[in-house]
Amino acid sequence: MERLMIISSDCHAGGRAEDYRDYLEPAYRERYDDLLAHPERTQQRAAETIGVELQSIDPTAGNDDGPPGPLTAQWGAQRRIAELEKDGIVAEVLYPQPAGPAGPPFYNTFGHALDPADPALTTAGCRAYNRWLADFCADSPAPERHAGLALVAVVEDVAAAVEEIEWARRAGLRGVILRSQPISGPGWHHPRYEPIWEVCESLAMPIHTHGGESLEYGDLPASRSIFFTEVTWFAHRIFWFLLWAGVLERHPGLRVVLTEQFADWIPDLLHQLDAQYEGSVSGMTRPEGLKMRPSEYWARQCSVGASFMSRRECERRHAIGVPNILWGSDFPHDEGTWPQTSASLHDTFDGVPEPELRAMLGENAARVYGFDRAKLATHAARVGPSLEDFEGN
Amino acid sequence: MERLMIISSDCHAGGRAEDYRDYLEPAYRERYDDLLAHPERTQQRAAETIGVELQSIDPTAGNDDGPPGPLTAQWGAQRRIAELEKDGIVAEVLYPQPAGPAGPPFYNTFGHALDPADPALTTAGCRAYNRWLADFCADSPAPERHAGLALVAVVEDVAAAVEEIEWARRAGLRGVILRSQPISGPGWHHPRYEPIWEVCESLAMPIHTHGGESLEYGDLPASRSIFFTEVTWFAHRIFWFLLWAGVLERHPGLRVVLTEQFADWIPDLLHQLDAQYEGSVSGMTRPEGLKMRPSEYWARQCSVGASFMSRRECERRHAIGVPNILWGSDFPHDEGTWPQTSASLHDTFDGVPEPELRAMLGENAARVYGFDRAKLATHAARVGPSLEDFEGN
Numbered sequence: 001m002e003r004l005m006i007i008s009s010d011c012h013a014g015g016r017a018e019d020y021r022d023y024l025e026p027a028y029r030e031r032y033d034d035l036l037a038h039p040e041r042t043q044q045r046a047a048e049t050i051g052v053e054l055q056s057i058d059p060t061a062g063n064d065d066g067p068p069g070p071l072t073a074q075w076g077a078q079r080r081i082a083e084l085e086k087d088g089i090v091a092e093v094l095y096p097q098p099a100g101p102a103g104p105p106f107y108n109t110f111g112h113a114l115d116p117a118d119p120a121l122t123t124a125g126c127r128a129y130n131r132w133l134a135d136f137c138a139d140s141p142a143p144e145r146h147a148g149l150a151l152v153a154v155v156e157d158v159a160a161a162v163e164e165i166e167w168a169r170r171a172g173l174r175g176v177i178l179r180s181q182p183i184s185g186p187g188w189h190h191p192r193y194e195p196i197w198e199v200c201e202s203l204a205m206p207i208h209t210h211g212g213e214s215l216e217y218g219d220l221p222a223s224r225s226i227f228f229t230e231v232t233w234f235a236h237r238i239f240w241f242l243l244w245a246g247v248l249e250r251h252p253g254l255r256v257v258l259t260e261q262f263a264d265w266i267p268d269l270l271h272q273l274d275a276q277y278e279g280s281v282s283g284m285t286r287p288e289g290l291k292m293r294p295s296e297y298w299a300r301q302c303s304v305g306a307s308f309m310s311r312r313e314c315e316r317r318h319a320i321g322v323p324n325i326l327w328g329s330d331f332p333h334d335e336g337t338w339p340q341t342s343a344s345l346h347d348t349f350d351g352v353p354e355p356e357l358r359a360m361l362g363e364n365a366a367r368v369y370g371f372d373r374a375k376l377a378t379h380a381a382r383v384g385p386s387l388e389d390f391e392g393n
Numbered sequence: 394m395e396r397l398m399i400i401s402s403d404c405h406a407g408g409r410a411e412d413y414r415d416y417l418e419p420a421y422r423e424r425y426d427d428l429l430a431h432p433e434r435t436q437q438r439a440a441e442t443i444g445v446e447l448q449s450i451d452p453t454a455g456n457d458d459g460p461p462g463p464l465t466a467q468w469g470a471q472r473r474i475a476e477l478e479k480d481g482i483v484a485e486v487l488y489p490q491p492a493g494p495a496g497p498p499f500y501n502t503f504g505h506a507l508d509p510a511d512p513a514l515t516t517a518g519c520r521a522y523n524r525w526l527a528d529f530c531a532d533s534p535a536p537e538r539h540a541g542l543a544l545v546a547v548v549e550d551v552a553a554a555v556e557e558i559e560w561a562r563r564a565g566l567r568g569v570i571l572r573s574q575p576i577s578g579p580g581w582h583h584p585r586y587e588p589i590w591e592v593c594e595s596l597a598m599p600i601h602t603h604g605g606e607s608l609e610y611g612d613l614p615a616s617r618s619i620f621f622t623e624v625t626w627f628a629h630r631i632f633w634f635l636l637w638a639g640v641l642e643r644h645p646g647l648r649v650v651l652t653e654q655f656a657d658w659i660p661d662l663l664h665q666l667d668a669q670y671e672g673s674v675s676g677m678t679r680p681e682g683l684k685m686r687p688s689e690y691w692a693r694q695c696s697v698g699a700s701f702m703s704r705r706e707c708e709r710r711h712a713i714g715v716p717n718i719l720w721g722s723d724f725p726h727d728e729g730t731w732p733q734t735s736a737s738l739h740d741t742f743d744g745v746p747e748p749e750l751r752a753m754l755g756e757n758a759a760r761v762y763g764f765d766r767a768k769l770a771t772h773a774a775r776v777g778p779s780l781e782d783f784e785g786n
Contacts, residue, residue: 187611189619190613218579221680221681222582222639223582225669226582229637229665229669230633237623240619240623241615244619245615268658271705272622276621287615312664
């Protein structure tokens with residue numbers, strides 16, 4: 001029986017407050033203790049930005065013997081790997097928890113800064129998270145299974161951001177998560193961010209956005225629904241900001257990964273951008289310096305982290321680009337496929353030819369993140385879903 | 394030979410500075426003269442918002458015997474009607490010029506306020522434009538051919554906005570143009586705007602957004618391209634703000650028209666909103682009070698002003714809703730179909746069955762704006778394109 005190597009391009013892990021505290025620079029520990037003592041501040045910020053009440057969660061739910069749920073993100077590596085294996089998954093790309101007790105310090109309201117006026121707080125929280133994550137991956141019983149991504153949320157000080165990315169690479173992290181747009185300051189099309197693109201290209205650190213950020217909607221009854229309608233769009237924007245600013249042209253080795261923001265919109269967007277490039281939009285002249293059509297930059301340098309990918313998205317895979325699709329489970333979130341990944345894979349992929357199946361479910365991610373395929377193959381031979389189980393194979 | 398009644402749901406008209414000046418409340422005339430003497434301020438605002446340099450145009454180009462071009466929007470009604478007829482069009486819905494010499498006073502940088510800190514300026518400019526437009530329509534040799542839309546850009550003072558809408562109805566205007574989102578203050582989901590929805594429903598004044606507004610991008614080389622990529626999306630937003638806030642449910646007689654923002658995105662959006670409504674998006678509970686699926690509100694109460702509609706959009710017409718499509722020429726803008734409307738109609742609509750053709754090209758607009766079909770029929774019998782010319786009919 002042949003088994004498939006499944007890599008989830010979208011998983012979430014987080015520490016406990018006491019774990020993060022140890023990684024926080026001492027100057028920020030008192031502020032962190034103060035924040036932990038006042039969870040209502042985090043609640044209030046979530047309410048005023050996107051009208052969402054954060055769930056109040058028993059922190060012991062994150063223990064290795066705790067009940068499965070969002071705080072499963074806090075499970076230790078051994079328990080975590082066992083859970084992934086039950087789901088047929090041999091390796092994962094790691095994002096932080098977006099909100100709640102396991103989220104990076106000072107950083108738990110859906111990407112909005114807890115205190116936008118104090119970027120140093122967010123920076124300190126990200127640094128603590130990144131150091132926790134690097135150790136989590138390195139200390140795992142199977143480090144080859146985790147590709148941790150460094151969270152670089154503050155880019156006002158570009159040199160400091162570059163330094164953090166260099167540190168992350170040395171510490172074994174495998175990519176960089178940026179905000180959908182900088183929390184403050186000009187957008188991603190500004191030349192001031194050039195050193196970030198340079199270092200990410202030269203160190204082969206893909207950059208990522210993850211669905212979750214938006215404008216602020218105020219604490220109104222409709223805010224939450226509007227947030228859910230709009231939130232994926234905002235995560236797409238970095239692609240066309242970098243495209244039109246010539247960043248993808250100047251840095252052909254830079255990779256951009258757009259995760260948990262659906263994938264069905266990509267064909268129409270590429271159609272729109274190509275039309276704009278070809279000058280069919282009036283008032284729009286072809287931007288100087290772009291040698292290829294937008295869809296060609298997409299094909300060459302971009303990936304979609306297709307979390308809980310639907311049949312509908314799978315049907316559009318050729319227009320999206322099979323080599324550009326990285327399937328993801330979104331473990332351990334409710335909207336993800338865990339713990340029913342097997343059923344979800346069949347719903348989405350039955351009838352898809354083997355080479356395409358292998359590409360989207362694991363091979364593409366292995367290439368983007370440099371996973372050790374030989375090591376993963378031994379795990380996959382044990383826990384991967386059977387190729388024969390997929391109809392048409 | 395049977396001819397079709399063609400109504401353009403998207404045309405642009407504007408006065409000259411001296412015309413607007415007469416309609417401006419006297420207190421603002423000095424400010425207006427000052428602005429006219431300093432066109433570089435308008436230029437600078439356009440540059441800092443969307444990186445666009447406004448074309449500098451010889452104002453005499455707007456004369457009735459001037460060359461065809463954007464300033465054709467300033468042509469008198471007689472010359473204008475002759476031009477529309479040459480294009481096979483018998484009636485039109487009128488929007489302002491978005492920028493440049495014919496734009497409403499104090500209001501000519503793609504929907505961004507010239508001075509966001511001074512909403513009274515924008516209000517005064519809109520009032521002057523609306524009064525000019527009402528007279529333009531009433532004094533036309535064929536008033537039955539024009540449906541003028543009142544521009545209500547400032548809604549900080551809701552009572553004043555309601556009063557302006559009531560005035561517009563009395564003055565013969567046939568709908569209201571709102572900003573994609575309020576220039577300042579909370580979004581369209583806020584209950585403070587309820588009186589606006591009430592008055593628009595009770596007076597049968599459809600509300601409109603027109604592509605052209607966006608976030609601000611700064612004066613950077615890529616800004617213009619990014620603006621063109623994003624600008625249509627921002628005009629869509631009012632639909633889901635009103636939907637999720639229950640406005641369409643509470644005001645079943647309110648009509649929302651989304652103009653010059655493409656139409657191909659509508660089927661995917663409705664799919665997404667319905668999925669969200671049906672609870673397949675995690676963390677999202679069905680909003681209270683919505684009795685129908687989002688796609689049903691769309692079908693009942695919304696229209697797309699499908700300017701220079703493409704074959705691709707036409708192919709999606711059933712998923713968009715044939716009764717919800719209002720074709721438009723965007724006269725006299727470069728990106729529109731004028732003066733090649735006939736060729737464009739064939740490119741887009743050849744092979745479409747007659748009832749669908751009639752609906753999208755004129756009947757739907759006649760219903761939404763209350764055009765006098767008997768009067769228009771006499772014009773159409775003379776200038777409309779021949780039905781037999783459309784392949785398949």
